[in-house]
Amino acid sequence: MQKDFERLFHRAEDHYLIPVEMVALRKHIGLLGKRLETYRYLRDHENAIFQAVADRLEADFPDEPTQKLERCLCHWISTLRYSSMAMLLSNPEYLQYRILEWLTEMVEAHELRTIETRLSEILTEHLQKVLSTEGFTLLKPFLTQSETILLAKTAPQSPQFAMAGDKA
Amino acid sequence: MIDITSLLKDRPLKGNYFAPDAYLQGDNEFGLLENRSGARLLAIPDTLLKGLFTALEEELGSGSGVALFSCGRSWGKSFYNRFADELAGYYEKPLAQMEMIQFLQCLKECWKTHGWGVLDIDLKYYQQGFIVAKVINSAYIANAPQGKRPMGFLEAGILSAFFSQLTGQDLNCVQTTCESLGAESNTFIIGMKDRVKSVSAWLEEGHDHATIMELLCRQQN
Numbered sequence: 376m377q378k379d380f381e382r383l384f385h386r387a388e389d390h391y392l393i394p395v396e397m398v399a400l401r402k403h404i405g406l407l408g409k410r411l412e413t414y415r416y417l418r419d420h421e422n423a424i425f426q427a428v429a430d431r432l433e434a435d436f437p438d439e440p441t442q443k444l445e446r447c448l449c450h451w452i453s454t455l456r457y458s459s460m461a462m463l464l465s466n467p468e469y470l471q472y473r474i475l476e477w478l479t480e481m482v483e484a485h486e487l488r489t490i491e492t493r494l495s496e497i498l499t500e501h502l503q504k505v506l507s508t509e510g511f512t513l514l515k516p517f518l519t520q521s522e523t524i525l526l527a528k529t530a531p532q533s534p535q536f537a538m539a540g541d542k543a
Numbered sequence: 544m545i546d547i548t549s550l551l552k553d554r555p556l557k558g559n560y561f562a563p564d565a566y567l568q569g570d571n572e573f574g575l576l577e578n579r580s581g582a583r584l585l586a587i588p589d590t591l592l593k594g595l596f597t598a599l600e601e602e603l604g605s606g607s608g609v610a611l612f613s614c615g616r617s618w619g620k621s622f623y624n625r626f627a628d629e630l631a632g633y634y635e636k637p638l639a640q641m642e643m644i645q646f647l648q649c650l651k652e653c654w655k656t657h658g659w660g661v662l663d664i665d666l667k668y669y670q671q672g673f674i675v676a677k678v679i680n681s682a683y684i685a686n687a688p689q690g691k692r693p694m695g696f697l698e699a700g701i702l703s704a705f706f707s708q709l710t711g712q713d714l715n716c717v718q719t720t721c722e723s724l725g726a727e728s729n730t731f732i733i734g735m736k737d738r739v740k741s742v743s744a745w746l747e748e749g750h751d752h753a754t755i756m757e758l759l760c761r762q763q764n
Contacts, residue, residue: 422547429545445550452547453556469564477559477648484644 378465379403406513410463413510417459424501425452431497436490447490450478451498454525458517467520475524482525495522560633561652580629584657592686600688608696615700622701623708626653650705658682659698660729671760673734676702676716681729684722693721693746695729706733717742719752732759 383392383400392400417424425448432444454474461470482491499518503511560566560579567584569576576584599607627638630649634641647664654662660681668675678684678698687694695718703716715736720726730752732739741762745755 422551425547429547433545441545445545448545448547448550449554449556452551453558456556457558472559472562472564474558477562477652480648481642481644 379406406465407463409509410465410513413506413513414459414463416506416510417455417514420505421452421455424455424498424505427501428494428497432490432494435493435497439490443485443487444490446485447487447494450482450487450491450525451494454478454521455498458514458521461517462514467517470517470520471524475521479525488526492522492526495526555635557634559652560630560649561656563656566656578629580632582625582629589682589686592683596687596694608692608694611696612700612703615697615702616704617700618697619701619704620708623705626650626705627708654678668756668760672738673732673756673759674706675756676731676733678729678731679722679727681722684729687723689723690725691723693718693729694723695721695731698729699731702731702733715739717746719746719755732756734759738762 380400380403383396383403386392386396428451429444429448432448433441436444457470457474461467482488495518502514502518506514566579567576568579569584576586578584596607599610603610626649630641630646631638634645638646647666651662651664654660660678663677663679665675665677678695681695681698683697684694699716699718703714706716707714713736714733716731716733717739718729718731719742720728720730722729732742732755738759742755742759745758750758
């Protein structure tokens with residue numbers, strides 16, 4: 376449920392919305408339209424956006440194995456999908472619980488922070504270029520949230536994992 | 544050169560299966576609580592948990608721990624099977640193909656979303672044959688008798704069965720620190736039965752968790 380609307384609907388329990396609330400509602404509807412437009416752009420141009428990011432990433436990390444770069448790209452493709460939906464819902468918790476909280480330790484364990492930090496920079500730069508100013512402003516808080524949570528923690532030791540079954 | 548179209552082909556990019564808003568479903572009108580796969584969930588009030596602990600203590604005394612461990616072990620077996628089935632279905636790959644880190648992350652999220660506390664799995668001693676699990680804010684231990692002895696028998700049972708199923712070996716689990724005794728977290732050591740059998744004796748001698756781990760590793764060498 377869209378958080379902005381939720382508050383208004385709850386407030387309207389026993390009365391018609393007052394003029395100020397109607398203005399707010401209209402504003403949220405307008406914003407929702409812009410959110411939807413941005414969401415649709417990101418959905419329709421996902422491949423092109425990430426192809427451009429992938430090309431730059433490969434140029435920046437020529438010695439890293441392709442598989443490692445692909446893993447990072449998958450993380451951020453996923454993160455942008457969830458960020459886009461969080462933007463549409465105007466709900467940072469959605470992003471937090473559905474992906475970030477779950478992905479953080481995987482980024483740490485595979486020691487991908489350096490690559491993913493650069494990837495997020497390239498992605499942000501690229502999105503700023505291809506999205507409208509308004510669209511980018513709507514998406515930016517969710518990109519920042521992703522960067523802060525996925526990339527800010529200090530790296531712990533990364534144990535070598537063998538699939539359990541061989542030794543316990 | 545990386546090609547995004549082929550990278551994304553037949554590759555589902557799923558997030559957290561246990562995200563609370565998606566995982567917990569229900570129908571208030573029918574009093575129905577279920578998970579996102581349609582499996583029934585049971586909400587247990589604190590009072591019932593307290594009552595169970597008290598009744599078991601009264602009926603069985605110190606034997607209540609054995610009973611709880613055995614309940615946890617039996618529960619843990621079915622828990623593992625359901626957990627594995629649901630994950631394989633959601634992530635569209637058999638469990639054997641899942642990376643260990645992703646698997647453990649799912650277990651931690653599962654633990655938290657079910658309201659059992661915050662679980663952390665330490666694999667530092669994995670090569671020596673031990674897994675250390677830590678649970679903070681355990682819902683079970685919060686409702687158990689306080690200040691007596693480590694009370695995480697139920698969790699020890701669940702963890703031993705879960706990791707036994709996962710590794711295909713018969714593992715035991717012993718608790719070394721407990722929130723009911725004032726510790727910051729509940730720590731459990733999981734390992735082969737004969738390797739962890741000395742832990743209880745070392746606990747009685749008053750050794751702390753770090754010393755016990757050191758002794759276990761030394762014994763191993």
